[in-house]
Amino acid sequence: MTAKASIQERAAAVPRLRARKAAGTHHVAGYLFISPWLIGFFLLTLWPIVRSFYLSFTEYSLLEDPSWVGIGNYKEIFLQDGLFRQSLQVTFAFVALSVPVKLFFSLLVAMLLNKSIRGISAYRTAIYFPSLIGGSIAVSVLWRNIFDLKGYVNHILGWFHIPAVAWLSNPDTSLYTLVLLNAWQFGSTMVIFLAGLRQIPQDLYESAAVDGARPLGKFWHITLPMLSPVMFFNLVLGIIGSFQMFTSAFIITNGGPANSTYMYALFLFEKAFKNYQMGYASALAWILLVIIAVLTALNFLASKYWVYYESEGGNAK
Template identity: 55%
Template sequence: MAGTEKVGVKQTLKPELSNEAKRKRRKQELIAYAFISPWLLGFFGFVIGPMLASLYYSFTDYDMLSSPTWVGLSNYTDLLTSDSRFRTSVQVTLLFVLISTPLKLIFALAVAMLFNNNRRGAGFYTTVFYIPSIIGGSVAVAVMWRQLFGGQGAINDFLLFLGIEGRNWIASPDHALGVLILLVIWQFGSPMIIFLAGLKQIPKDLYEAAVVDGAGAIQKFFSITLPLLTPVIFFNLIMQMIGGFLVFTQAFITTEGGPLDRTLFYALYLYERAFQNYQMGYASAMAWMLLIVVAIITALIFYSSKKWVYYESEKG
């Protein structure tokens, strides 16, 4: 009976309040949409729109100078079966991501732990180490890197001072990729800041209890710091992995994909196809292939996180 009375009350009040409530709700919705309208226009105009256009172009032969011609899956089959430089760019990019991402995260974590002890000047040095992440992807830094590691660069001058004869690192097929990996690792400031924030959240009581139990620095790191930091590691891993697949400016300015295509990153080859060879349809197919591959790798990392990412709120 009590339940029936409540339903009856609701049904009685609903007609009296519905018009006013609807007007108020409509007004709130309009205000909300007005505030987010700039973002919605940008999202649909500069993200969704170009994505759908590129999806269509990926099934066409389009040179940006004439109307696109429908070719179906031809671009995708050419990518996977007859384009040797496409396979080279995939190999170079995968190698770059597999080497640079772990090294960058390890270096960022090491520096973050160094600054986590509230030492004098820690804030200043944290800012200094973060600066390369802001300017690291710029053209000016890429030009500087090319000058440093060139045949007559400062690196070779320093090696000559030590009595070691250097080489043109940028022009060496065996060392050019390593030079770009060093450039990306140098931009460790962003993950370092995130690691530092994660380290600040670890309760100090855990370390004090570990010291009482006789644990050393290595034991505390692997038993406390690393497990509690796995959510931050997971986030940084995803972000840096995606960023690694999209590297372009460093290779374009420093090596232009050479020597012998040893630094032909995927994004650089895509740019070459689109804006140098005017094969926009082919480049669009490359872009969607990259999206699919990155999505699959990201999904695999998310799936694996169930086994190695520890959340303090979880039971067990």
């Protein structure tokens, strides 16, 4: 009986072994198919992140081997580098101005385009088009020409006998030109708002109209609550993108005048590729990562007080 039972157990185990072997073959095939992504992730994403973290504790100039300095870079950044504080102050001001302005115009345009009229698709495409080229060097050069002392804006002001304004060379106005450019690149944010508006049930507006609600009341009590998850998403992405703003500041003003547009990303770039202080620049990059992570976490914590989720039973999360 024991030998017979052993033979039966072995016979029953054969299909299981074959199934495991077939599953293992499928797993190998799956890994082979995603191997290009895995190679790219480990070599182009994960390894640079780990390497950057290590370099942030070293003195490295690309021409010599890294030398360990511990937290020396961080101590110099926080205690001695005045440009660090200046760039951080400018960047925070830029984020505080540009993100709300961009969200406002994106939502305004999205509501205007949320209509069922003839040719609305063409209007949406035309308004979204600037976002496809908004971050390019060519647009930055064009923006610089528009707000130059002899640019198009001052030329138009001259028609009304208004003196020319030094938009880019005046520390009081230079940052606002970059804020305006960032707000002009609202196409992607507008499309996301438009998708959110299309998901709001129309019967809510019809019921509100029956109760005598006015357009402003509908917007405040229906549109904003139902659109709050989309607004939260755009807010987080807007903050992250604004902290990394580089091209416009580099091409249009190069951080001037008087460091009034000296963005954090521009400061990091100069440390890395002008002064060849790669270790110092790596420390700056990790500080920026921590700042963005903290602000994102604070946004998620605050979202429970103003973001409405229908699945949560009509209450803010």
